[in-house]
Amino acid sequence: MLEFERIHRAASESLAQGQAVALATVVRVRGSAPRHDGARMLIWADGRIQGTIGGATLEQRVIADARRALGERQSRLERYVFNTHDDPESVGLCGGSVEVHIEVLESESTLVVIGAGHIARPLAQMAALIGMHIRVVDDRAEFADRARFPEGAEVAQVAYDAPSESLAPLPVALTPSSYVVVATWGWDEPALAQILAADPPPAYVGLVASPTKARVLRERLLQHGLSAEAVGRIRAPVGLDLGAETPEEIALSILAEILSVRRRAGGAPLQESGRKRPSTQSS
Numbered sequence: 001m002l003e004f005e006r007i008h009r010a011a012s013e014s015l016a017q018g019q020a021v022a023l024a025t026v027v028r029v030r031g032s033a034p035r036h037d038g039a040r041m042l043i044w045a046d047g048r049i050q051g052t053i054g055g056a057t058l059e060q061r062v063i064a065d066a067r068r069a070l071g072e073r074q075s076r077l078e079r080y081v082f083n084t085h086d087d088p089e090s091v092g093l094c095g096g097s098v099e100v101h102i103e104v105l106e107s108e109s110t111l112v113v114i115g116a117g118h119i120a121r122p123l124a125q126m127a128a129l130i131g132m133h134i135r136v137v138d139d140r141a142e143f144a145d146r147a148r149f150p151e152g153a154e155v156a157q158v159a160y161d162a163p164s165e166s167l168a169p170l171p172v173a174l175t176p177s178s179y180v181v182v183a184t185w186g187w188d189e190p191a192l193a194q195i196l197a198a199d200p201p202p203a204y205v206g207l208v209a210s211p212t213k214a215r216v217l218r219e220r221l222l223q224h225g226l227s228a229e230a231v232g233r234i235r236a237p238v239g240l241d242l243g244a245e246t247p248e249e250i251a252l253s254i255l256a257e258i259l260s261v262r263r264r265a266g267g268a269p270l271q272e273s274g275r276k277r278p279s280t281q282s283s
Contacts, residue, residue: 003051007040010050015107018175018200020045020073022066026053027077028099043102045070053100058082066102073264075103107177108133109262112202114170114191115184116143116155119208123181123251124149130259132179135172139187160187167191174198179258181238183208189217196221196230204261206238206254240267 007023014021026039041059042050043066053059058080065078081097111127113120116138124134134153138144139160146155159168167190174180180195180202182188188207195205207214214236221231239253240260260267 004040007042007051010042011105014042014044015105018107018177020070020104020106020176022070023103023105024053024062024066025101025103026098027101030097043067043070054098058098062100062102069102069104073104073106075101077101107175109203110135110175110178111258112172112174112178112180113137114180114182114195115188115208116140116145116148117183117185118247119181119183119251119254121148122248123254124153126251126255127258128152130255137170137172138184140185160190162186165190167194170194174202176200176203178202179204179206179262181206181208181254181258189220192217192221192234193224193226196226196233201230201233204258205233205235206257207234207236208238208250208254209236211237 011021011023022043024041024043026037029037039053040051041053041062043063045067047063047067049059049063053062061080062078065076069076077099079097079099109131110133111124113124113134113136116136120136120138124136128134128150134150136144136149136153136155137158138155139158141157144155144157146153149155154172156171158171160166165187167187170191174195182191182195182205184191188209192205192207195202207217209217214234217236218231218234222228235257238257239250240256242249242253242256244250244253257267259265
């Protein structure tokens with residue numbers, strides 16, 4: 001029980017910081033193996049671990065598979081055999097095998113909307129429907145109003161001085177599970193400067209802007225010292241090409257792109273991509 005508590009606490013701390021972690025659990029043992037069913041180990045993307053499922057070659061192989069699972073954001077079930085040194089797939093000489101479930105644990109995805117204008121409301125409403133946590137920031141009190149957004153959304157006001165183009169620190173903590181959409185009335189540049197400086201960076205940074213405006217903002221951010229890599233993370237024009245025109249349609253195209261990034265999908269029509277949509281039953 002103590003081992004479980006330590007692993008559970010370490011996983012919870014990582015998720016609270018927006019850091020994904022893999023949980024490897026021995027789910028079936030056949031023959032002789034180092035650990036019993038239920039043995040657990042946490043693996044981080046940098047190779048750090050908490051707990052053990054047996055050590056030696058088995059553990060090294062599980063760590064490598066878990067790091068790949070984290071990179072692909074896809075859980076998996078792996079089987080490892082203990083055979084002979086002549087078998088390249090063998091992880092030892094015990095003579096048995098183990099099945100290990102490698103589960104990718106990620107913190108709740110958060111939609112951060114910088115600018116609470118026309119697109120923000122339908123975007124927040126749609127994102128709430130797919131289970132995202134919502135945070136909205138604006139400099140105008142009448143727009144940074146919780147009553148305008150879905151129940152459970154966090155809404156905050158930030159100070160912005162237009163003559164000096166000075167923006168106070170954004171009142172939101174960004175993590176690798178944050179998906180940020182910038183759509184302000186006139187302070188996109190200082191907002192982007194703060195967002196792109198986040199370390200580690202958010203999963204997604206979208207800018208609601210025309211191609212010309214986006215190009216100018218990218219150039220200005222580079223001139224102010226941001227790296228080309230950081231500026232290159234800006235997605236603008238934002239969203240998938242759905243022919244969107246109204247605020248609701250634009251919000252849908254943005255959320256579609258966010259979902260494609262979140263699921264590591266290409267955004268192509270299903271009949272062209274070959275992917276299968278999970279079947280659901282309607283009540």
